[in-house]
Amino acid sequence: MRKGANIPVPAATVRAVLSWADRPGSPEADVSALLLTATGKVRDDLDFVFYNQPEHASGAVRYLGTQREPGTVANSVEVRLTQLEAEIERVVLTASADGGTFGQLAGLTLRLLDAGTEAELARFETEAGSETAFIGGELYLRGGQWKFRAVGQGYASGLAGLATDFGISVDDEESTGAGSASAAGSGPGAGAAPGAGAAPAAGSSPYAPSTPPGFGPVPSPTPMTPPPVPPPAPAYTPAPPPAPPVAPTPPVAATAAGPGTPPRMTKGEENLPVDMRKRLDLRKQKVAVSLQKHGATGVRARVILVLDASGSMSALYQRGTVASVVERMAAVAAQLDDDGAMQAWTFASHPARLPDLWLGELPKWLQLHVRVGEISLLRPKKRKRGLLDEQVDMRLVGIQNEEQKVIAEVRSYVRGNRTADPTLVLFFSDGGVYRNAQIEQQLREAVEEPVFWQFVGLGRASYGVLERFDTLPGRRVDNVGFFAVDDIDKVSDEELYDRLLSEFPQWIRAARGAGIL
Missing domain, CATH: 2.60.60.30 (sav2460 like domains)
Incomplete structure (x- = not known):
């Protein structure tokens, strides 16, 4: 042509x-x-x-x-x-x-x-x-x-x-x-002043150019995980050892006060704004009720939060849905793990470890770290201007769905940071799952690990292998839960916690029976 x-x-x-x-x-x-x-x-x-x-x-x-x-x-x-x-x-x-x-x-x-x-x-x-x-x-x-x-x-x-x-x-x-x-082939336009576009050669193109920025060669992206953020002082007392195993039919454990009694204070909780502290207290009670329903009163677990930051999530971030989800999940962590912190990741094309969410710093954490992905036109040579040291440069996270990468990174963290308690991963995504084989491989390999993966779908989308994992054979225990909601903002705390915690206690019993815990 x-x-x-x-x-x-x-x-x-x-x-x-x-x-x-x-x-x-x-x-x-x-x-x-x-x-x-x-x-x-x-x-x-x-x-x-x-x-x-x-x-x-x-x-x-x-x-x-x-x-x-x-x-x-x-x-x-x-x-x-x-x-x-x-x-x-x-x-x-x-x-x-x-x-x-x-x-x-x-x-x-x-x-x-x-x-x-x-x-x-x-x-x-x-x-x-x-x-x-x-x-x-x-x-x-x-x-x-x-x-x-x-x-x-x-x-x-x-x-x-x-x-x-x-x-x-x-x-x-x-x-x-x-x-x-x-x-093309004629060399750069001549006579353009800074801030003004130079016209193309006559008849060369139907496009009208402008004078955008110039760039030199750039290297490949730097690793996704930001430098570790030291925990605030003073150091917190670790959670007590787990309750002894119980038979499959009785409750998982019964070592803490159940619903109806005032929820125990989590470290740092006293630093929260009054309205947020009231919401947290109510939600902790609702979490306790849900655990009691499922025979898991007093169970302890490390809680890890994973947030999808792919491009399709933009609207959920902008209208505050993701920030609300984080606050609601903070109550789960406060009830299950009383060390005052929750580990967190975000992901899109690449995973990134976020700073630990210390309960007493929840308002600041929401402001600094609940952010959707940003597009980088080139492979960035340096961090985005204006970010604090602990903030992730979201341009490096990208915008595509690559769940298998963040699953692998969370698994690696759990293996390198063992606890006496099991780990509950709360994984939020609006779908667009397409790496089905790689995701399935990661979750099958994770069967022998002390981790339960609870996936929550935010809206009507394609969740691929995640929504059919319960039916996949060949696993000693079912280590994955999934449910989707059309609009999580309209789901009550009671319903959300019931659905979120319905399979976790069953997994604990099965994992203990299989010697995984």
């Missing part, structure tokens, strides 16, 4: 493959896709699919990564045209160079393939100069028919500059400096 030419696309699913010659010293290139409405802009940052956000929430667009063959390197994305949402009228196929410019890539070619048959639908061979970002082509809807246009537009200002033109937000710390766009 020539630059500017277009063809109809007969396939329902296509793969855009950018390839180049594999030569020593050549930079890498990453393909990405922008899903645009009739306005020519994205609806929000979630409409940008790239290496740090590898799948669109609709499932219609996926980043496939790099493939190498003798003498050739290729990077690709897949677009399921029939699954694109009704508002999406264009999918712009872009790329960014990591460690150099597109002019250093010989044999630069964009191919459009039928993903089902692998038949080549279009081939666009192009050249570039000093550009570090590139628009290879676009899929667009015209008269009810999807078409493909060869574009060949280069941006000297990098991926951040290109994405900004289409409505993607960029962090302030990444917005220092100026850049310009140019036609």
